[in-house]
Every structure is written in structure tokens, then in C-alpha cells.
Amino acid sequence: MREILQVQGLTKTFRLSAKQQKLERTKEKVRVAVDNLSFSAYEGEIFGLLGPNGAGKTTTLRLLATLIRPDSGDALVDGISVVRQPDQVRSRIGFLTSELKLEECFTPNYLFDFFADLHKVDPEVRDRRKKMLFERFGIDRFAEVKVANLSTGMKQKVSLVVSIVHDPDIIIFDEPTNGLDVLTAKVVTDFLQELRGEGKTIIVSTHIFSLIEKLCDRVGVIISGRMIVCDTLERVCGGMSLEDRFFEIYKETAGEAE
Amino acid sequence: MRNGIITIMKKELARFFGDKRMVFSILMPGILIYVMYSFMGTAMGDAFGVDEDYTPSIRSVGMPASVEALLDGAALPVEETADTAGAKAAVTAQELDLLLVFPEDFEQAVEAYTAASGQAAPNIEIYYNSASTNSTFVYRSVTALLDAYEAQMVNKFDVNAGGEGYDLATAEDTAGSFFAMMMPLLLMIFLYSGCAAVAPESIAGEKERGTIATMLITPIRRSDVALGKILALALIAMISAASSTVGTVLALPKMMGGVTDEVSADIYGVQDYLLLAGVIFSTVLVLVTVISVLSALAKTIKEAQTYVMPVMLVVMGLGIVGMFGGGASQELAKYCIPLYNSVQCMIGVFSFSVLPLGVAATIGVNVAVTLIGVFILARMFNSEKIIFAK
Structure with a gap:
């Protein structure tokens, strides 16, 4: 299997404001969000980043999506550096997170075309993909309804569809089922498995064990910005449930830190 | 023009014209100005006049x-x-x-x-x-x-007995000096208002709503986003300013009552209007760019509106200085100062004393300032500190 994503010693720090320092009762001026992180993802797999809140999952995904730049280290997406050629990386990935919003005054139909234009998708291909994806997610009935008037679940589906207008080979998904009802969540997880079947690579971040167990081929456990374990789900678990194994890892790591 | 710029422009215009409230808020000032100025003119005439059939006691x-x-x-x-x-x-x-x-x-x-x-x-x-x-x-x-x-x-001698035909100023001169005094200030304020009504909404608003990042994870160039937005916003601001200007020009004769029968905007030729259009468009570009850059620093629309307040003071100050400046400057160097140059050109056009090289310099300088602003804005769109400021 081909390594389509190579993360090499990615490090990202944030400066803490005086207010934040006070709030967290710390004197440190710099917070290390991602600490020398390395891992790889292979073509046609679902890779899960598992970790508690504040572990650095979202920062890692933002770094991969070129929204922010690493202090040091690099990540190669299909051999292209997120540091040196972010433009080319952007056309190869689809990134979805709840922070990225769609303009509410537009319709799904308009937004699909707009983002297709930004990705320079051929109009013919665009229309074909639009029809297919809108039908797949039941957006076709709401194609001309302003996003503002859609339900939360429908908004999330539109966001998902818009993030993959350009049929990217790598899809990065931050907390894919957060805030979704069980039905919509199932539609999304089914779709991710379908994409894997098409040979796409999917990177998801989550703190939900069952989601990882259901979806992921391989999993990386991040705690305090560092990759503690990264292997296939079976090998990481070693016969235990992921939940039990995670707490074991967490204890070991926390003990190490203390 | 590159496709990316056109895509962004189309989106900005669609967002604007798709929102009836926005269209209304842009066209409203012109209508209000017309109604208010006309009303003020009539009311003032009434207040200081006396009924014709009044019998004094x-x-x-x-x-x-x-x-x-x-x-x-x-x-x-x-x-x-x-x-x-x-x-x-x-x-x-x-x-x-x-x-x-x-x-x-x-x-x-x-x-x-x-x-x-x-x-x-x-x-x-x-x-x-x-x-x-x-x-x-x-x-x-x-x-x-x-x-x-x-x-x-005790008549020993008269001055201008009869009173007619002594003022050798042409109707054009009279109207020209009137417009040269009033219009630059008003135009600058209208242009500023048009820009301030749309730019913070589009730049800081997109940050506030979290929609700009969605656009920035696509391969579109940051400079295309910046330029596309600035051009679209400039167009909308122009429409707004045009509405206010038409309202003013129509209402001015009413506002001035019978005093200024000669004041009519038809004393200016096509060439004057073309020069004016060039100056105005380049001025709008500068204003939209400055307001956009300031808005990009803000996290919310409200914050952006605070940041752009000083720009309004500068614009009004320049307009007022122009009112009492005594005609357009003939020094080319003064046409290299953005916004000040716009006021000078407007005075020149209205008072028929325009310095053509000055207008050329103004447009050149304004376009250069805009390009620098586009560059800065593009850099800002690339900065995580600005886009993800918390």
C-alpha cells in the first residue's frame, strides 16, 4: 500500500495571552499544541486520530489542511509539502470541520457551483457530481433553499458535499459526527466507508471510541500533542476494547509525565 | 481578469443583490437626501417668507x-x-x-x-x-x-443704478463655484458611507461568521480573493454613492430656493463627467481597500466599524478643507496624496480649473495604493493570526 500522507516531525506552538495565562494559572508564554508529531496514512484507508479534548487533534488537521503553518516539520500530501506548496495541497484534499461555515444567504445549489469554480472543476463534471451527491444525501429537495433555512443535519450534509466538490483523494474530517443525530451520523459514516471503497484516504479525528472501532483501519493516539501509539486498530488494542486500552495508555503517559 | 477574481466578484455581488435589505440600505440614503433636502428648502422658504396677501398692521x-x-x-x-x-x-x-x-x-x-x-x-x-x-x-x-x-x-452719485447687467460672471461660473464648494465634501462623505456600509460586512463579517476559512481551504489565490472582493465592493459602493449624489443634485436647487436659479448640473460636459467618474472610481477603490484592510484586523463587524471611524474623520476633514481651499491646487505634488488628491480633482472639475495631469496622477496613485492594499490584504488572508484570531 502506498503512503499517501507522510507527517514528519510536525510541531506547532501558540503564544498564550496574559489573560489565558491567568486563566490557566500558568507562567508559560508558549503552549505546545503539536509536539514533533509523525505518522503516515495509506491509500484507501480510514485513519483515526484519537485523543482527549485539547490533545492537538484539531491543530494537526488544520496543519494538514494548510490553514495554519507548522513551526517546524512538514507533511507531504501525495508527495507535496504543506509548507512549500500549500496551493497544490489544497486542491488534493477535502477538509471538513464544524468551524468552517457556509454563507447562509446562499442555496446549496449556488454554493456547490461556487466552490466548484474555486476548485476549477469542469462545469460538466460539476453538474454530474452535483446530481450524484445531492441525490445521495437527499439535498436535491433542498437545492434551492437558503442554507439559513436548513436543519442542522442538512447543513452538515451540504458542508460535507461542498468540501468534496473536487473529488479529492484525501478527505480530512474533524469530529465527523459531532452534533449530528443518529440517522445523519449513519449517513455520514456509511459515506466515509463508501469513499474508502473507492480508494480514497480518510483522516478523521474524534474522541468517540465506537466511531474509531467502527470505521478506522488504523489509529493514532495523541495525548498532549504527542503521538503515543500509532498502528492498526487490532495491534493498538491487543485484544482489549479500545476504550480500556486508551485509558491504559493514558495512565502510562500521564504517569510518565508526572 | 483571472477566473478566480471573477468568481469571487460574482459571489459578492450575488450575496449583495440577493439580500433585499442590503439593496434597500444602499439606495435609501439617496432617496432620504432628496426628500430631506427638498423638505428643508421648502420649510426654510416658508419660515422666512410672508404670505403674499398679508396686510401689515x-x-x-x-x-x-x-x-x-x-x-x-x-x-x-x-x-x-x-x-x-x-x-x-x-x-x-x-x-x-x-x-x-x-x-x-x-x-x-x-x-x-x-x-x-x-x-x-x-x-x-x-x-x-x-x-x-x-x-x-x-x-x-x-x-x-x-x-x-x-x-x-441727498443724492450726489449712484452705484450701479438699475442693478442689472453689472455682474459679469457667467451663469456657469456662478454655478461652478457653488458646486465646487458644496460637492467635494458631500461626494467624499457619500463615497465613504457607501464603502463603510459594505466593506466591514464583507470582510469582518465573513470572519465573524466563519465563512472565509471555508473559501481559503480551496486552491484560490489569496490575492484573487482580495482583489475580487475589493472590486465587487467598490462597484456596490459606487451604486450607493451614485444614489446619494443623484438625490443631492436633484434636491440642491430646491434647497437653495429661488436664490440659485442658475444652479443646475447641466453646465458640465461629457468630458467633465468622465474625469469625475475616473476620480470617483479610483477614490472608491482607495476607500474600500483601506476599510477592507482595517476590517480584516477586526474579529467582528462591530469592531470593524470602530476601526474605520478615523477614516471618516479624515475624509470629512479633507472635504471641509477643500470647501475653503480657494480652488484646485495647481501643484502636481499635491495630487500624489491619496484622498486629498481626490478632493482637489473634484474641485478642479466643478470649477472648470482642472489640472489634467493632476487627475492622471490621482488615478495612478489611487490604483497603486489599491494594489498595495490588495497585496497587504492577501498577506493578511494568509495569516492564521488574523483569520483565526480568538
């Missing part, structure tokens, strides 16, 4: 025949009275318009008086009430009649 003490004839001729009938105090009270109560008190033997005293004697001239006392429009009006009419009567008695 005037009383006098010791009215000489000559003056009575004079006032009668001007349809100002006078009633003789002996009760000075009562008449004064009536004036205060606004029941009487005027009380004239003549010195005894007024006509003989005037006849005998020579300025060389060094004595005080015979004095007519006229009591009126400045709080009453009618009283003030009658007071002015009577004073003018008496002044003319006095001048006629």
Missing part, C-alpha cells in the same frame, strides 16, 4: 405726510396713534407689526440738517419684534423704503 406717532405717501405707495397702510406705550405692548404681544415714532417737525428738521454741522441727524425710531416673521418682514420693508427715501433726498 403699522402704527405711527407724528407721521409726516411725505413718509405716509411713500408707505401708502408700497401698500403699507399706517394708523396714527398717541398711545406709544400701548402700541409697544402690542408689538411685544405680536398683535402689531411695527410702531414708527417720528421726532417733532420731522420734515423741517430734515430740511434744516446738514452733515457738516456735526450734530446728530433726526432719528426715526422703529419698534418691531424679531420673534415674529411678519414683524421682521415689515421692519425690513419699511427700513429699506426709508433708506431709499433718504438716499434720494
Whole structure:
């Protein structure tokens, strides 16, 4: 299997404001969000980043999506550096997170075309993909309804569809089922498995064990910005449930830190 | 133009024209200005005018025949009275318009008086009430009649007898200097308002709503986003400014009442309007760019509106300076200062003293400032500190 994503010693720090320092009762001026992180993802797999809140999952995904730049280290997406050629990386990935919003005054139909234009998708291909994806997610009935008037679940589906207008080979998904009802969540997880079947690579971040167990081929456990374990789900678990194994890892790591 | 720029422009325009409230808020100022200015003009005319069929009430003490004839001729009938105090009270109560008190033997005293004697001239006392429009009006009419009567008695020479045909200023000059004084300030304010109404909404608003990051994870160039937004916003701001300007130009003659019959915008030719359009568009580009960059620093629309306040002060200050500047500057160097150059060009065009090289310099400098702004804005879109500021 081909390594389509190579993360090499990615490090990202944030400066803490005086207010934040006070709030967290710390004197440190710099917070290390991602600490020398390395891992790889292979073509046609679902890779899960598992970790508690504040572990650095979202920062890692933002770094991969070129929204922010690493202090040091690099990540190669299909051999292209997120540091040196972010433009080319952007056309190869689809990134979805709840922070990225769609303009509410537009319709799904308009937004699909707009983002297709930004990705320079051929109009013919665009229309074909639009029809297919809108039908797949039941957006076709709401194609001309302003996003503002859609339900939360429908908004999330539109966001998902818009993030993959350009049929990217790598899809990065931050907390894919957060805030979704069980039905919509199932539609999304089914779709991710379908994409894997098409040979796409999917990177998801989550703190939900069952989601990882259901979806992921391989999993990386991040705690305090560092990759503690990264292997296939079976090998990481070693016969235990992921939940039990995670707490074991967490204890070991926390003990190490203390 | 690159496709990316056009895509962004189309989106900005679609967002704007898809929102009826936005369209309304942009076109409204022009309509409001027209209605308000017209109303103010009419109301002011009413306040300082007197009904044509108004019969003034005037009383006098010791009215000489000559003056009575004079006032009668001007349809100002006078009633003789002996009760000075009562008449004064009536004036205060606004029941009487005027009380004239003549010195005894007024006509003989005037006849005998020579300025060389060094004595005080015979004095007519006229009591009126400045709080009453009618009283003030009658007071002015009577004073003018008496002044003319006095001048006629000791006439040694006249100045501009007849009054017509001495002002050699053409109608164009009169209207030109009027427009040159009023319009630059108004135009600058309208242009600023147009820009300030749309730019913070589009830049800081997209940050606030979290929609700009969605756009920035696509391969579109940051400079395309910046330029596309600036061009679209400039177009919308122009529409807004045009609405306000049309409203003003239509309402100005009404505002000025009968005083300025000659003031009409048709004294300017196609060339003047073309020059003006060039200056205005390049000015809008500068304003939109500056406001956009400031808005990009803000996290919310509200914050952005605070940041752009100083720009308004600068714009208004420049407009006011232009009002009292005494014509357009003929120094080319002054046309290299953004915004100041716009005011100078507008004065030049309106007063028919435009410096063509100055207009060229203005447009050149403004386009350069815009390009620098686009570069800065593109860098800002690339900065995680600005896009993800918390």
C-alpha cells in the first residue's frame, strides 16, 4: 500500500495571552499544541486520530489542511509539502470541520457551483457530481433553499458535499459526527466507508471510541500533542476494547509525565 | 481578469443583490437626501417668507405726510396713534407689526440738517419684534423704503443704478463655484458611507461568521480573493454613492430656493463627467481597500466599524478643507496624496480649473495604493493570526 500522507516531525506552538495565562494559572508564554508529531496514512484507508479534548487533534488537521503553518516539520500530501506548496495541497484534499461555515444567504445549489469554480472543476463534471451527491444525501429537495433555512443535519450534509466538490483523494474530517443525530451520523459514516471503497484516504479525528472501532483501519493516539501509539486498530488494542486500552495508555503517559 | 477574481466578484455581488435589505440600505440614503433636502428648502422658504396677501398692521406717532405717501405707495397702510406705550405692548404681544415714532417737525428738521454741522441727524425710531416673521418682514420693508427715501433726498452719485447687467460672471461660473464648494465634501462623505456600509460586512463579517476559512481551504489565490472582493465592493459602493449624489443634485436647487436659479448640473460636459467618474472610481477603490484592510484586523463587524471611524474623520476633514481651499491646487505634488488628491480633482472639475495631469496622477496613485492594499490584504488572508484570531 502506498503512503499517501507522510507527517514528519510536525510541531506547532501558540503564544498564550496574559489573560489565558491567568486563566490557566500558568507562567508559560508558549503552549505546545503539536509536539514533533509523525505518522503516515495509506491509500484507501480510514485513519483515526484519537485523543482527549485539547490533545492537538484539531491543530494537526488544520496543519494538514494548510490553514495554519507548522513551526517546524512538514507533511507531504501525495508527495507535496504543506509548507512549500500549500496551493497544490489544497486542491488534493477535502477538509471538513464544524468551524468552517457556509454563507447562509446562499442555496446549496449556488454554493456547490461556487466552490466548484474555486476548485476549477469542469462545469460538466460539476453538474454530474452535483446530481450524484445531492441525490445521495437527499439535498436535491433542498437545492434551492437558503442554507439559513436548513436543519442542522442538512447543513452538515451540504458542508460535507461542498468540501468534496473536487473529488479529492484525501478527505480530512474533524469530529465527523459531532452534533449530528443518529440517522445523519449513519449517513455520514456509511459515506466515509463508501469513499474508502473507492480508494480514497480518510483522516478523521474524534474522541468517540465506537466511531474509531467502527470505521478506522488504523489509529493514532495523541495525548498532549504527542503521538503515543500509532498502528492498526487490532495491534493498538491487543485484544482489549479500545476504550480500556486508551485509558491504559493514558495512565502510562500521564504517569510518565508526572 | 483571472477566473478566480471573477468568481469571487460574482459571489459578492450575488450575496449583495440577493439580500433585499442590503439593496434597500444602499439606495435609501439617496432617496432620504432628496426628500430631506427638498423638505428643508421648502420649510426654510416658508419660515422666512410672508404670505403674499398679508396686510401689515403699522402704527405711527407724528407721521409726516411725505413718509405716509411713500408707505401708502408700497401698500403699507399706517394708523396714527398717541398711545406709544400701548402700541409697544402690542408689538411685544405680536398683535402689531411695527410702531414708527417720528421726532417733532420731522420734515423741517430734515430740511434744516446738514452733515457738516456735526450734530446728530433726526432719528426715526422703529419698534418691531424679531420673534415674529411678519414683524421682521415689515421692519425690513419699511427700513429699506426709508433708506431709499433718504438716499434720494441727498443724492450726489449712484452705484450701479438699475442693478442689472453689472455682474459679469457667467451663469456657469456662478454655478461652478457653488458646486465646487458644496460637492467635494458631500461626494467624499457619500463615497465613504457607501464603502463603510459594505466593506466591514464583507470582510469582518465573513470572519465573524466563519465563512472565509471555508473559501481559503480551496486552491484560490489569496490575492484573487482580495482583489475580487475589493472590486465587487467598490462597484456596490459606487451604486450607493451614485444614489446619494443623484438625490443631492436633484434636491440642491430646491434647497437653495429661488436664490440659485442658475444652479443646475447641466453646465458640465461629457468630458467633465468622465474625469469625475475616473476620480470617483479610483477614490472608491482607495476607500474600500483601506476599510477592507482595517476590517480584516477586526474579529467582528462591530469592531470593524470602530476601526474605520478615523477614516471618516479624515475624509470629512479633507472635504471641509477643500470647501475653503480657494480652488484646485495647481501643484502636481499635491495630487500624489491619496484622498486629498481626490478632493482637489473634484474641485478642479466643478470649477472648470482642472489640472489634467493632476487627475492622471490621482488615478495612478489611487490604483497603486489599491494594489498595495490588495497585496497587504492577501498577506493578511494568509495569516492564521488574523483569520483565526480568538
